Amino acid sequence: MRITNNMMVQTMLNNLNRNATRLNQAQIQYATGKRINKPSDDPRGIAKSMRLRSDISAMEQYERNVNDAYSFMDTTETAIRNMQQEGMNRIRELTVQASSETLTQDETIKIQAEIEEIRQQMIDMANYTYSGKHIFSGTKTNQPLLDSQGYYQMDLVKYENPAMNDDVWNFETSTREKIQVNTLGFEVFEAESNEIVRAEVVAGENTTIELPYADGSGYMELTILDADDSEPTKGPDGNWTVGADWVDVGTPIDETVKEAMKEIKAVEGERIIDYQFEVADYQQSNYDGTVITSEEITYLKAVPVNGAIVDTFETQAAWSLDEGQFATPDFDNGTPQSFSFGGAEVVMVQGDPTALPAGVAISEELASKDKIVLTVNGDPNDISQEDYMESYAEALNKLSDQRGSQVQGFTFVGDADGLKAIAPKKSDTLHNKKFFSGSLLPVAPADREDFKKDQLVVAGKGKHQYIVEGQRAGLFQLLDDLEKNMLDGNQEALSHMLDDIDAHMDSMLTARSSTGARANRTELILYRIEDDVLNFRELMSKIEDADMAEVSMNLMNEENVYRASLNVGARVIQPSLLDFLR
Template sequence: MRITNSMMSSTMLMNLNNSLRRMNKGNTQMVTGKKFSMPSDDPIGVSKSLALNTAVAQLERHKKNAEDATSWFQITETAVAEVSNILLRAKELAVSADGLESKVDKEKIKVEIDQLTEELVNLSNTSYSGKHVFSGYRTEQKLLDENGKYINEIKNKEKMDYQVSIGDTIDVNTLGHKLFGIAPNVPNPADLDTVNTGGTTPNDGANAGETAQLIGVFEALSKALGDDNQTDIGKSIGRIEKHLDNVLSVRGEIGAKTRRMEMSIDRIEQDIINFTALLSKNEDADMAEVIMKFKNDENVYRAALSTGAKVIQPSLVDFIR
């Protein structure tokens, strides 16, 4: 086959372009620090990176949910701890009043009990980021009105779930009636003697307008102090103790969930580190290798230019000039 000058020129240009493409790829790798910038560079590597990036993004979402849940638990636990402190103080006052003869001293204790009752109502309406933590689904509304009655219906099924890993959720809200109880017929004493936290089925709970049982206990104690009724003052001590046990149980549940979230966050953070390391290994370029290869491609390109200039023979036009 006859080799023409045109064929030699075309072959040389094709080889030069190939060298330039390799140099351009090497230059891109040096600038970006990545092995590939387009799917065509490494289809398998790109597919793996997409999967790893998706996994890391999902872990980041789960971490954010777990951190938000932890903050929610901390706010809730602080409020529940305050309720516990109020109950301890109320018990102390009731025990003190149970042994008093002076009606004047009981009136002084009554004033403090009334103040503690108001504080209980305030705590029932604790909020986190503008959301009321005890109000079930209706987080934009308070749990209790100023008289200690439930503003809205709240049922056992009104749990707010946060996804903290694949296939794993945790309910973050503590339903108000589980903490404050229900006593629809206050001041009926029978409604105060046993803690009523609203049953166990999903549709059980508190109805709008019903009195929070814990508020009823405090109001009954206040009335007994005002009436100088030693019998009812004595009964209030046992009622307070029962509610204190319930509050401590609720607080324990919140504490357990908080610890679970702390462990979840630690695990998620470690998973993020591991997946990020895999991602880096998959797509980050070895800069020493890239630079060495780039210099080699550059030398090949320069040699090709020099050789091509010698191989391509002068044409008739060159002689005419």
């Protein structure tokens, strides 16, 4: 093979260029301190580095959340501590003083005036803010909790199920972790919580409602006698009866009970909790293993007037669609048909259009935990709506059996009447947002919202605790009674109220302990996040950063190589045309 001068020069230039490239790479690494400066340096390493950067960015946001949450809880705990130690302790001391029969009227008035000042200060603390947010107002942080007289200015609710949407304010501290930040006002200012009591009302039958005693020693039965006009009567067992027509024939049962309770209260005294009575109709659902049914039941409902209200009544959400609301699958354009319920999807695809008899085949394998495919064989119009409904229900029940499915625990029933669904027994208002939709349920856009609402025949309801706007906060009602007894000179009543004061102090202590415990947990979360960020940064440094001692040696080595290549190049291109003409 003949080696020309041009070939030697070209080879020299290529080698020189490669050496210059390596020298440049070494210079960049030395200048930046980074092993990876562009994706091509290490594609696999840069992918890991980008994931780590994303994780660090997320954790830094979580760290900011946690710091904000900790400050919020610290402010809340401080406010409760001040009310408990400086407010309630002083109120107790003053009450002990006022219960003494040796005090003069002027001294009692001075004590009452001091309590009034403490009351105003505690109302101010109830409306205390952190960074412009009212700390005891739940999610309604732009509104003060109480007015100047100690009445709640909003409804507040807390559900037993932590997944429920209520007034509890949660901060996200990691991908799958949240922590409660706020303390609801009624957890601080109410010393008692009383349950709503219900009794089913059946036409033509007596109605008995069991009302618990305030001291928790048991309950009193009040029986409303149907078609009877007898006055309230206490039996030898301590229970009461009253005729349904005692007030007047045809008087609503809640009005009769309301009047009867005035007579009962006069006899039983403070032993009986104060209630408001009303008649309410409730839709309730049921599944007997074959059929889903719903019925309307009438209850006599007793709602406590004072304290936090606890409602333990639960209903299972239920949905119903008539078979005529479903369209028959149409595959003329080759597009699959589908419908969904609460995130779970049933997809209909065409199978063998000539198959006889026509039918629906359910896939044994799920497309995902929230998606299942049904195959329509034969003419879709030859399949009855009842068969479609049964197939839909069977498919949805397969998804319901999947752990983590959007419809886990739901039950579906399909028959000639249509398709019905019932939520799990641990139902709540979150389930009320689910609905049926899809191409197999054609609805005009204008009717879409009504279509969603009409499906839900029974609304789900879970256990919860709440107070209502306009309700007097228990602590400030206690202070009003305290001031009244002082001015009336009722020392005996003042002595008895010490137990009520202690109950409110215990309530505040419980709220403070709960807030402090969450703050401690938040602090631990903060330490963990800081450690994770540090660890991730170290790992990212190992991937991205260069070993400077090694880079320095490489730079010197590449520089020497480049200098040598320049010297060799000078010799290669040194001969001229005259050299060849000699």
